[in-house]
Amino acid sequence: MDLEAGFDAQLDKSGVGFDERDAGLLRAIDDHGSLNAAAGALGRSYSRSQRRVVELEEAFGPLVVRERGGSGGGGSTLTDGARDLLAAFERLTAEFTGVAEVEETVLDGTVVERDGELATVETPAGTVRAIVPTGSRRVRLAIRADAVTLHTPGALPDRETSARNRYRGTVSTIESGDALARVALDIGDDTRLTALVTRESIATLALSPGDEAVASFKATATRAIPAQRDATDERTDD
Amino acid sequence: MDLEAGFDAQLDKSGVGFDERDAGLLRAIDDHGSLNAAAGALGRSYSRSQRRVVELEEAFGPLVVRERGGSGGGGSTLTDGARDLLAAFERLTAEFTGVAEVEETVLDGTVVERDGELATVETPAGTVRAIVPTGSRRVRLAIRADAVTLHTPGALPDRETSARNRYRGTVSTIESGDALARVALDIGDDTRLTALVTRESIATLALSPGDEAVASFKATATRAIPAQRDATDERTDD
DNA sequence: GAGGGTTGTGTCCATGAGAGAACAACGGTC
DNA sequence: GACCGTTGTTCTCTCATGGACACAACCCTC
Numbered sequence: 001m002d003l004e005a006g007f008d009a010q011l012d013k014s015g016v017g018f019d020e021r022d023a024g025l026l027r028a029i030d031d032h033g034s035l036n037a038a039a040g041a042l043g044r045s046y047s048r049s050q051r052r053v054v055e056l057e058e059a060f061g062p063l064v065v066r067e068r069g070g071s072g073g074g075g076s077t078l079t080d081g082a083r084d085l086l087a088a089f090e091r092l093t094a095e096f097t098g099v100a101e102v103e104e105t106v107l108d109g110t111v112v113e114r115d116g117e118l119a120t121v122e123t124p125a126g127t128v129r130a131i132v133p134t135g136s137r138r139v140r141l142a143i144r145a146d147a148v149t150l151h152t153p154g155a156l157p158d159r160e161t162s163a164r165n166r167y168r169g170t171v172s173t174i175e176s177g178d179a180l181a182r183v184a185l186d187i188g189d190d191t192r193l194t195a196l197v198t199r200e201s202i203a204t205l206a207l208s209p210g211d212e213a214v215a216s217f218k219a220t221a222t223r224a225i226p227a228q229r230d231a232t233d234e235r236t237d238d
Numbered sequence: 239m240d241l242e243a244g245f246d247a248q249l250d251k252s253g254v255g256f257d258e259r260d261a262g263l264l265r266a267i268d269d270h271g272s273l274n275a276a277a278g279a280l281g282r283s284y285s286r287s288q289r290r291v292v293e294l295e296e297a298f299g300p301l302v303v304r305e306r307g308g309s310g311g312g313g314s315t316l317t318d319g320a321r322d323l324l325a326a327f328e329r330l331t332a333e334f335t336g337v338a339e340v341e342e343t344v345l346d347g348t349v350v351e352r353d354g355e356l357a358t359v360e361t362p363a364g365t366v367r368a369i370v371p372t373g374s375r376r377v378r379l380a381i382r383a384d385a386v387t388l389h390t391p392g393a394l395p396d397r398e399t400s401a402r403n404r405y406r407g408t409v410s411t412i413e414s415g416d417a418l419a420r421v422a423l424d425i426g427d428d429t430r431l432t433a434l435v436t437r438e439s440i441a442t443l444a445l446s447p448g449d450e451a452v453a454s455f456k457a458t459a460t461r462a463i464p465a466q467r468d469a470t471d472e473r474t475d476d
Numbered sequence: 477g478a479g480g481g482t483t484g485t486g487t488c489c490a491t492g493a494g495a496g497a498a499c500a501a502c503g504g505t506c
Numbered sequence: 507g508a509c510c511g512t513t514g515t516t517c518t519c520t521c522a523t524g525g526a527c528a529c530a531a532c533c534c535t536c
Binding site for chain 1: 240241242243244245246247248249250251255325326328329330332333334335336337338342344353354355356367369378380382383384385387388389390398399400401402415416417418433434435436438439443454456457458459461462463464
């Protein structure tokens with residue numbers, strides 16, 4: 001199934017959203033030195049672009065320094081605020097593309113104990129500590145492969161790390177890419193945890209299929225969602 | 239600055255995007271047992287909703303089983319494919335809200351070595367291994383607080399874990415919430431790394447401000463973005 | 477066979493986003 | 507002082523999205 005995750009990032013302030021389109025506009029202004037040239041290069045109308053800049057500035061503060069007249073007729077440059085905003089936006093999109101691309105393993109489970117937003121969940125692979133939205137007993141946990149760290153078995157003292165979830169298993173497959181590798185770890189009861197690590201780590205841990213290994217991940221990095229509604233099938237049916 | 243991160247998640251297939259609006263429609267169909275009632279409950283027009291379902295099915299396969307006539311006039315129910323799609327979408331939005339909410343520390347640095355998408359970056363806090371888009375020397379690293387695990391100093395044998403980045407520092411502040419806590423760690427040269435851990439972890443590590451601690455995070459979990467463009471100021475200027 | 481509530485169409489209209497064009501104001505350079 | 511390429515402002519036009527409405531087809535119940 002070529003199901004691809006996408007998104008539309010947005011930075012909100014005072015009800016106005018700064019999105020990819022706005023980022024492109026600011027970048028073009030920075031590149032071309034004028035709002036007019038920027039709009040032209042983007043194939044957008046000047047009037048709309050100008051309006052949009054004003055709209056954005058009403059929410060985010062001064063973004064563009066305009067100069068009218070003068071040699072060359074004038075021009076526009078970005079303020080430091082605009083650069084900060086752009087940087088924050090790019091950081092956000094980078095994080096989003098990260099989650100959109102990375103693989104994750106899903107575990108179904110039931111909440112057995114809760115302490116605020118944190119809960120212990122019973123899953124086929126064992127008990128997991130995770131952040132769980134309040135008010136749901138049956139949940140589905142998602143663990144991103146880039147959040148799972150691998151260890152040699154027995155190496156990790158139990159009390160001296162903040163990674164609350166820890167599972168021993170046997171390496172089933174290792175798919176090596178350029179510099180990264182995808183490791184699948186069998187953790188009993190037919191569940192398989194995948195970790196994304198560097199090839200360097202594979203080497204230093206001396207991992208190969210069949211070996212024992214320990215996988216750990218933080219409670220704060222595993223997100224839970226309410227489980228399928230068909231489990232209870234509470235249809236309204238009018 | 240009350241700058242809030244937002245997003246619009248989307249699952250793409252065959253050029254069609256399944257978004258929050260579509261998810262709401264499917265959920266409403268599941269709740270009310272008919273497309274008609276679903277559209278009514280959402281305050282949307284039936285005709286558009288029906289068309290949208292057809293559009294989605296052309297890309298994602300059968301989603302809704304329609305029944306025309308019969309007792310009660312008929313009705314519609316979701317297929318297993320629709321439930322899977324909904325679950326995948328909810329998982330995606332859960333992950334996105336995770337990154338949108340969590341705090342991150344940013345580090346500016348320069349790439350000193352590269353191996354495919356992986357690179358070693360020199361930062362004020364030391365050298366960091368991270369995933370870096372090709373073709374950029376000056377980069378900005380973003381490290382999410384939920385990706386940082388804390389350890390007692392000296393506890394971690396160097397060769398036996400896959401967390402490639404490891405920094406010793408002193409705890410500066412601990413902000414405890416309900417079940418979670420936010421720990422700021424001073425890592426020399428005026429840089430501060432923040433970690434989001436459970437209060438439970440604070441207790442077992444016996445952490446308090448002023449203590450020494452070690453923070454670690456994976457190379458595959460730290461994303462880099464090209465640094466500010468004003469550093470070189472390569473304006474086109476036509 | 478009539479009734480009823482559904483699925484399927486098709487058409488019309490309101491709304492909003494954005495392009496395009498026109499024009500005034502500006503302030504350096506020549 | 508004329509010129510020029512900006513910014514700023516306003517208008518109209520087009521296009522896409524989506525609601526409102528009408529109507530046929532369906533099939534079980536009564």
